[in-house]
Amino acid sequence: MPTLKNRVAIVTGAGQGIGRSIALRLSKDGATVVVTDITGKENETLNEIRNLGGQGMALRLDVTDSKMAEDVAKKVYDTYGHIDVLVNNAGIYPFKPFLEMTFDDWYKVINVNLNGTFNVTKAVVPYMVRQKYGRIVNISSIAGNVMGFTGLTHYSASKAGIVGFTRALALELARYGITVNAIAPGAVKTPGAMQPGSEEQTKMLIQIIPVGRLAEPEDIASVVTFLVSDEASYITGALIIVDGGWTIT
Numbered sequence: 534m535p536t537l538k539n540r541v542a543i544v545t546g547a548g549q550g551i552g553r554s555i556a557l558r559l560s561k562d563g564a565t566v567v568v569t570d571i572t573g574k575e576n577e578t579l580n581e582i583r584n585l586g587g588q589g590m591a592l593r594l595d596v597t598d599s600k601m602a603e604d605v606a607k608k609v610y611d612t613y614g615h616i617d618v619l620v621n622n623a624g625i626y627p628f629k630p631f632l633e634m635t636f637d638d639w640y641k642v643i644n645v646n647l648n649g650t651f652n653v654t655k656a657v658v659p660y661m662v663r664q665k666y667g668r669i670v671n672i673s674s675i676a677g678n679v680m681g682f683t684g685l686t687h688y689s690a691s692k693a694g695i696v697g698f699t700r701a702l703a704l705e706l707a708r709y710g711i712t713v714n715a716i717a718p719g720a721v722k723t724p725g726a727m728q729p730g731s732e733e734q735t736k737m738l739i740q741i742i743p744v745g746r747l748a749e750p751e752d753i754a755s756v757v758t759f760l761v762s763d764e765a766s767y768i769t770g771a772l773i774i775v776d777g778g779w780t781i782t
């Protein structure tokens with residue numbers, strides 16, 4: 534039997550990249566998947582899910598909009614009667630040296646990555662508490678948690694914030710049967726990360742990363758599907774590093 538049969542999952546930023554792969558994997562493992570994003574590509578991911586025999590819905594959700602997050606959570610609960618899984622994946626990583634960084638640059642990244650994680654979690658958790666079951670996975674990063682990266686002070690702060698949030702929330706929600714975990718990917722081949730001009734850096738990374746390749750988005754999705762399965766019911770407040778050994782070198 535598929536491990537996530539009868540589970541309803543919401544994935545943010547699921548129009549492309551890691552979020553898309555997570556949505557497809559959760560669907561493959563039997564979940565009904567609510568694919569959300571701000572670009573319209575959420576519909577493309579849902580079409581892929583349906584073409585593979587899965588089910589779900591596509592909804593526009595800007596994670597910086599707390600009202601929109603509440604509306605999405607209500608719609609999902611009213612439609613399916615439960616919300617079992619939330620994957621807070623939406624994130625941005627615009628490189629900017631600190632000396633050139635404006636207040637707007639800073640607030641935008643904190644708003645999407647950290648406040649966005651709060652907004653959607655805040656909207657979904659009351660339903661999980663009511664049903665005394667839930668699985669939350671927050672996509673953090675090795676940036677800010679294990680390594681520093683130039684040009685990413687705002688991003689690193691947001692991703693370290695997500696880990697602090699994950700640990701504290703795990704403590705508060707354990708009594709309701711809800712686990713809260715975070716994943717710290719290393720370098721993942723996604724449309725966002727693979728911008729023109731990044732080929733040289735990719736070659737350099739492949740030399741450094743012990744497993745000898747960048748991560749595929751599916752490498753992150755397989756950890757998410759484990760964390761939200763019953764096999765991982767004793768794991769909460771954890772940060773799982775998925776970086777091909779990069780940060781142990």
Ligand SMILES: NC(=O)c1ccc[n+]([C@@H]2O[C@H](COP(=O)([O-])OP(=O)(O)OC[C@H]3O[C@@H](n4cnc5c(N)ncnc54)[C@H](O)[C@@H]3O)[C@@H](O)[C@H]2O)c1
Pocket residue numbers: 545546547548549550551552569570571572574594595596597622623624625626645649672673674675717718719720721722723724725726
């Ligand atoms: N790619 C990597 O190497 C890497 C490494 C570590 C962590 N991560 C994290 O993984 C997550 C996904 O990254 P990716 O590489 O797949 O990025 P990506 O840019 O390819 O995709 C990100 C998705 O998030 C969506 N998004 C952006 N702002 C949003 C908002 N306000 N509301 C809702 N959705 C929004 C985008 O539309 C896009 O579809 C991010 O949180 C990122 O920080 C990525």
